[in-house]
Amino acid sequence: MDEFQVIVAQGLTFGALYGLAALGFAILYHTTKVFHIAYGAIGVLGSFVAVVIYSGNDPAKLILSVAAGVLAATVVTIAVFQGPYRWLENKGGDRLAIFVASLGIAYSIPPLLILVFGPEIRSYSIQGLVNIREVLGFPFTSLGFIVIAVSAVSLIGLVWALANTRWGYQVRALASNRELSQLVGARTDVTLLGVYAVGGLCCALSATFLGMFTNITSAGGTGLALYAAVAVIAGGLQSYTGGFFLAVALGFLQPLMSTLISSSWATVGVFGTVLIMILLKPAGIQFRLPKVATR
Amino acid sequence: MNLDWGDITAQLLVFFVLATSLNFVIGFAKTLSIHHAALFAIGAFTYANFATRGWSEDLIVAIAAAGILGAGISVLLALGSLRVAGDYFIVASFAFQLLAVSVLYNWTAVSGGNYGLFGLAAPTFAGVPIEGVNGFIVLFALLALITLAFSIWLRRGPYGRIVRAMGESPSALATAGFGELRLKTGIFVMSGVLAATAGAMYASYLGIAQTGSFGVDVSILVAAMVVIGGVGSAVGSLLGAALVVISQPLLSTLDISTETSAALRQLFFGLTLVVVVTVLPRGLVQLGDLGRRLVPGRVGGAR
Numbered sequence: 346m347d348e349f350q351v352i353v354a355q356g357l358t359f360g361a362l363y364g365l366a367a368l369g370f371a372i373l374y375h376t377t378k379v380f381h382i383a384y385g386a387i388g389v390l391g392s393f394v395a396v397v398i399y400s401g402n403d404p405a406k407l408i409l410s411v412a413a414g415v416l417a418a419t420v421v422t423i424a425v426f427q428g429p430y431r432w433l434e435n436k437g438g439d440r441l442a443i444f445v446a447s448l449g450i451a452y453s454i455p456p457l458l459i460l461v462f463g464p465e466i467r468s469y470s471i472q473g474l475v476n477i478r479e480v481l482g483f484p485f486t487s488l489g490f491i492v493i494a495v496s497a498v499s500l501i502g503l504v505w506a507l508a509n510t511r512w513g514y515q516v517r518a519l520a521s522n523r524e525l526s527q528l529v530g531a532r533t534d535v536t537l538l539g540v541y542a543v544g545g546l547c548c549a550l551s552a553t554f555l556g557m558f559t560n561i562t563s564a565g566g567t568g569l570a571l572y573a574a575v576a577v578i579a580g581g582l583q584s585y586t587g588g589f590f591l592a593v594a595l596g597f598l599q600p601l602m603s604t605l606i607s608s609s610w611a612t613v614g615v616f617g618t619v620l621i622m623i624l625l626k627p628a629g630i631q632f633r634l635p636k637v638a639t640r
Numbered sequence: 641m642n643l644d645w646g647d648i649t650a651q652l653l654v655f656f657v658l659a660t661s662l663n664f665v666i667g668f669a670k671t672l673s674i675h676h677a678a679l680f681a682i683g684a685f686t687y688a689n690f691a692t693r694g695w696s697e698d699l700i701v702a703i704a705a706a707g708i709l710g711a712g713i714s715v716l717l718a719l720g721s722l723r724v725a726g727d728y729f730i731v732a733s734f735a736f737q738l739l740a741v742s743v744l745y746n747w748t749a750v751s752g753g754n755y756g757l758f759g760l761a762a763p764t765f766a767g768v769p770i771e772g773v774n775g776f777i778v779l780f781a782l783l784a785l786i787t788l789a790f791s792i793w794l795r796r797g798p799y800g801r802i803v804r805a806m807g808e809s810p811s812a813l814a815t816a817g818f819g820e821l822r823l824k825t826g827i828f829v830m831s832g833v834l835a836a837t838a839g840a841m842y843a844s845y846l847g848i849a850q851t852g853s854f855g856v857d858v859s860i861l862v863a864a865m866v867v868i869g870g871v872g873s874a875v876g877s878l879l880g881a882a883l884v885v886i887s888q889p890l891l892s893t894l895d896i897s898t899e900t901s902a903a904l905r906q907l908f909f910g911l912t913l914v915v916v917v918t919v920l921p922r923g924l925v926q927l928g929d930l931g932r933r934l935v936p937g938r939v940g941g942a943r
Contacts, residue, residue, distance in 0.1 A: 445672070532782045613743055616742065623731060
């Protein structure tokens with residue numbers, strides 16, 4: 346097994362994980378225009394709920410506890426968007442004010458988790474899922490395959506739903522002109538509930554998967570939110586696939602930098618690349634969905 | 641209640657200077673940055689290197705060097721902010737914060753790595769030795785007064801008004817013939833110099849500089865000071881800094897563990913940030929305006 350195979354296996358696994366996070370951030374950002382930096386912290390909250398409920402080594406219990414975590418993250422996402430964000434919007438607050446509120450929420454969740462669940466670092470006992478097995482010489486884990494499959498299905502499902510379903514049309518209409526879509530009688534609240542649910546699902550799942558590979562810490566959401574935000578913003582406006590594939594590229598960057606430079610300087614390489622990418626190509630990579638067609 | 645008021649005052653003055661530096665960028669240029677802890681760190685490690693390498697223990701020399709470094713980096717950040725704005729700049733600023741602290745952490749010759757640089761000797765200022773907490777308080781009060789006076793001059797002066805107008809509408813100002821490059825670079829440089837100065841003050845007072853003290857959480861905390869106190873207001877920076885600095889020793893007097901105390905403090909500031917931005921969009925200084933309106937017979941008050 347050489348370094349190239351390790352980079353490919355790790356890059357694909359973590360890239361898919363960041364891609365999943367980017368999908369949730371993208372649908373919330375493109376539709377509501379809110380720079381929801383609390384996204385990662387809410388995902389970690391879902392992950393904490395899941396790990397606290399989960400005990401033993403039963404796959405059914407694992408699925409149920411992850412579902413509970415996703416539900417918790419979705420409820421909090423709805424509460425945050427319908428609560429402080431909407432309040433600020435209705436009062437004429439600008440995007441900066443909404444971002445500051447989001448920053449406050451992101452800052453509040455980690456200590457809240459410490460106070461409720463205790464300060465200790467949590468981890469899943471899922472030994473069977475993280476054992477390495479070679480596939481065509483590439484060192485994947487079963488959990489890695491699950492992450493890649495879930496991310497791929499989520500991307501295809503979301504892009505299909507946005508392009509082909511009534512909800513998808515309404516989401517895209519809301520994203521392009523909220524006032525107009527409200528004026529023509531679109532049920533924006535119902536549509537937005539779906540958007541929040543997708544956002545909650547993606548953030549909780551990606552944070553839970555990340556916690557399964559490493560550990561779950563209350564402050565672990567910052568990095569996840571940053572990766573998702575970078576991918577979505579540099580991926581291009583309204584481009585779900587652009588954001589997703591850029592997140593996958595970010596997943597590759599960490600093991601690649603560890604090999605090329607050193608593991609301690611890898612973070613410098615990753616964020617340096619991110620900074621250069623944003624400054625050089627702020628418009629992002631454009632993989633646009635087809636325009637909303639009239640029926 | 642047994643609080644160390646000397647320590648509280650010294651730290652309050654440092655954080656006032658730091659909060660004012662961020663207030664320049666948010667209040668004047670209307671640009672939210674999350675990299676101020678990195679500029680703060682650059683100032684702290686500049687002083688720490690001057691002290692440990694025997695270059696100079698005079699704080700004024702370290703402040704001058706830190707200011708030049710802070711200004712140079714701020715020019716680059718200002719150029720970046722001209723290229724990307726809004727959410728894009730926030731992400732770039734976030735990435736810069738993580739990048740800068742990672743560079744410092746790994747550059748052990750400059751930062752001392754995980755352990756940091758410690759045992760820094762007490763500084764002198766223009767040749768006068770700074771002795772004890774009271775010596776630091778006098779010096780920091782002087783620096784804070786200069787910062788306050790500069791902030792008020794900037795707010796009332798023509799330059800400050802033009803920069804604020806640029807924050808509101810860059811295109812309108814460009815139409816009037818003012819270049820955004822010069823204005824934005826100017827305000828970023830002033831902010832960078834002040835943040836680095838605060839860093840040098842901080843390291844000289846504590847006698848230690850560790851990269852762990854300059855993480856993204858510190859950047860968020862400084863943003864909280866500015867927003868809670870009042871964006872664009874010098875008094876607001878002082879109020880925000882006071883709230884942050886006093887809360888830590890106040891919570892430590894409670895019979896709870898250090899972890900619970902730290903968590904409660906962070907939760908308090910996170911929630912205060914949300915409440916202030918939703919209920920008091922102009923921060924705590926807005927309470928003063930509300931108070932004036934309630935007192936009858938005063939100019940602008942209720943009749």
